[in-house]
Amino acid sequence: MTSLFDPIQLGAIAAPNRMLMAPMTRARGTREHLPTPMMATYYAQRASAGLIISEAIGVSQAGLGWPYATGLWNREQIAGWRRVTEAVHAAGGRIIAQLWHMGRVVHPLMGGQTPVSASATTAPGQAYTYDGQQAQVQARALRTDEIAGVVNEHVQAARNAMEAGFDGVQIHASNGYLIDQFLRDSDNHREDAYGGSIENRMRLLREIVAGISEAIGADRIGVRLSPNGETQGIRDSAPLALFARTLEMLSSAGIGHVELREPPLHGSFGVGYMPPLAAQLRPYFKGPLILNSDFDIRRAQDDLENGTGDAVSFGRLYIANADLAHRVARGLPLKADVRETWFTQGAEGYIDY
Numbered sequence: 001m002t003s004l005f006d007p008i009q010l011g012a013i014a015a016p017n018r019m020l021m022a023p024m025t026r027a028r029g030t031r032e033h034l035p036t037p038m039m040a041t042y043y044a045q046r047a048s049a050g051l052i053i054s055e056a057i058g059v060s061q062a063g064l065g066w067p068y069a070t071g072l073w074n075r076e077q078i079a080g081w082r083r084v085t086e087a088v089h090a091a092g093g094r095i096i097a098q099l100w101h102m103g104r105v106v107h108p109l110m111g112g113q114t115p116v117s118a119s120a121t122t123a124p125g126q127a128y129t130y131d132g133q134q135a136q137v138q139a140r141a142l143r144t145d146e147i148a149g150v151v152n153e154h155v156q157a158a159r160n161a162m163e164a165g166f167d168g169v170q171i172h173a174s175n176g177y178l179i180d181q182f183l184r185d186s187d188n189h190r191e192d193a194y195g196g197s198i199e200n201r202m203r204l205l206r207e208i209v210a211g212i213s214e215a216i217g218a219d220r221i222g223v224r225l226s227p228n229g230e231t232q233g234i235r236d237s238a239p240l241a242l243f244a245r246t247l248e249m250l251s252s253a254g255i256g257h258v259e260l261r262e263p264p265l266h267g268s269f270g271v272g273y274m275p276p277l278a279a280q281l282r283p284y285f286k287g288p289l290i291l292n293s294d295f296d297i298r299r300a301q302d303d304l305e306n307g308t309g310d311a312v313s314f315g316r317l318y319i320a321n322a323d324l325a326h327r328v329a330r331g332l333p334l335k336a337d338v339r340e341t342w343f344t345q346g347a348e349g350y351i352d353y
Contacts, residue, residue, distance in 0.1 A: 002304045004297070005329060008050065008311055010288050011219035011256020013094055013167050015050035015311070018304065019325045022259075022292050022313035023053040023098040023170070023224070025066060027343040028350060031130065033058060033071035035080035040087040041351045045322035047093025053222070053259070053313060056100035056172055057081075059157040062113055063150075063178065065106030067130050068345055072097060072157045078164045085165030096168040096222065097161035099154055103178030104139035104187070105232060115139040116146075118181045118188040118195065124233040144192045147204060150178070155211040158221075168220035171208055174261050175224075176232030179205050183246065184236035198245050205246070209253050218254040222290075226261035227277045240280060247284035258285050259313055262293035279308050297328055320353045 008015050028039050046052060058064030058071040071077050081097070088095045104117035107127035117139035126133040142150065158169045173179035181187040182204040188195050194203050205223070212221055227243040229235065236242050250258055262276050278291055291300075291309035300312040317324055319337040327334060341349020 002310075004301055004304065004312065005325070008288060010051060010311070011168065011221070012217065013051060013096070013220070013256065015094065017048075017050040017325050018311035019050055019300075019328065020290060020311055020313040021046050021049040021052040021318045022315035023055055023172075024315050024319070025055050025069060025343070026350065027066070027068035028345060029068045029070040031068070032076070033061075033064060033069060034076055035070050035084055037083065038347060038351060039070075040084045043084050043095060044087035044091045044093070045351060046318055046324075047088050047091035048323055048325050049093065049318065050311065050325070051167075052088060052093060052095040053170055054095060054097050054166075056098045057157070057161075059099050059101050059153040062111045062116070063101035063103070063106060063153070065102045065110040065115070065127060065129075067110070067128055068343075069100075072099070072160045072164070073153070078160050081161070081164035081166070085167075089165070094167050096170050096220075097157075097164070097166040098170045098172050098224070099157050099161070100172045101150065101153070101178040103181045105136070105177060107134050108137060109134060116142045117178065118142070118190055121181075121187050121189075123176070141190065144194070147194060147207075150204070151207045151211050154208045155215050158212040158216050162216050162220075168222065168256060169212065169216070170222035170224055170257075170259065171205070171212070173205050173223050174226035174231070176226075176234035179208070180226065180231070180234050183242065184234050184239075185242075186230075186233070186235045186237075198242055201242070202246055202249055206249055206253075209250065209255060213253065213255075219256045221255040222257040222259060223250055223255060224259045224261065224292075227281065228261070228263045231261075240277060243277065243281055244284045247281055251284065251286045255287065257288045257290055257311075259290040259292050260309075262291055262295075278303075282308055319349075322353065 109129040292313040320335040
């Protein structure tokens with residue numbers, strides 16, 4: 001029987017247990033998108049996770065629209081993240097960098113220009129900026145000749161991640177951000193080689209995976225997908241067909257893992273909620289499949305035992321329980337996180353649990 005405490009090989013990374021730390025934006029960087037010393041403490045505290053998937057890290061200024069989030073496009077950012085990875089490794093942990101381009105969700109006050117997307121569409125709701133929440137603005141469609149530049153930004157960010165000491169990278173292709181905007185047909189209305197058929201809509205992700213594979217090795221790459229329902233206004237008319245084919249492509253590429261964002265236990269991502277697709281998608285990816293949601297421990301163990309997933313990434317539980325695996329193994333009570341401190345810039349609710 002597979003247990004949360006069994007080791008697992010995630011491509012090139014040997015994880016000592018299957019209780020991974022999910023990527024979580026916590027807004028503890030600087031306005032220049034630099035990691036801070038407090039972040040090294042935060043991640044090192046959680047080094048007993050089988051693998052830490054970092055907060056989403058911007059691949060470019062134009063693609064980063066979240067205040068106090070960090071980047072990996074310049075030397076100062078590389079040096080800042082090196083301090084984080086050194087602290088994690090010194091504590092016995094493993095950490096990969098989640099690479100992020102937000103596409104149409106970036107406000108011009110943050111990205112410095114009109115946001116880009118698969119097509120000229122507008123994200124719902126409001127954008128977060130240093131000047132408070134602002135109405136989203138319509139994105140412009142990336143020209144075909146610009147797409148190679150987006151691919152190169154991801155490849156260079158992956159190289160920078162390895163220079164910063166990360167053990168690998170995860171491509172953020174979920175949650176309604178740029179790659180997801182290309183994958184799903186609610187936003188992708190293109191008529192060139194990147195639109196229309198599933199094969200064409202996968203092209204951006206396929207090219208990014210190929211470029212990063214050449215740069216750092218496929219076995220150090222993960223991809224995050226969110227096949228369930230609508231996220232930030234992005235949805236697909238045939239999600240099972242889309243994500244089954246996407247997983248087949250990623251399996252053929254030989255990447256180290258796929259992480260699937262599952263529906264929350266309570267409520268949904270938004271309009272268009274649907275039941276979990278992981279069990280139906282499992283046959284299409286031959287490598288390690290990581291499930292992620294606001295899981296309880298019992299459900300996580302059940303999903304390992306029934307073969308739906310090979311590991312589970314926990315988000316909120318790791319906020320307040322840095323030693324989560326230790327607590328679960330010994331049946332110790334779990335602490336509750338404080339929502340009001342999720343995105344503040346201080347130590348409270350970050351490194352003081």
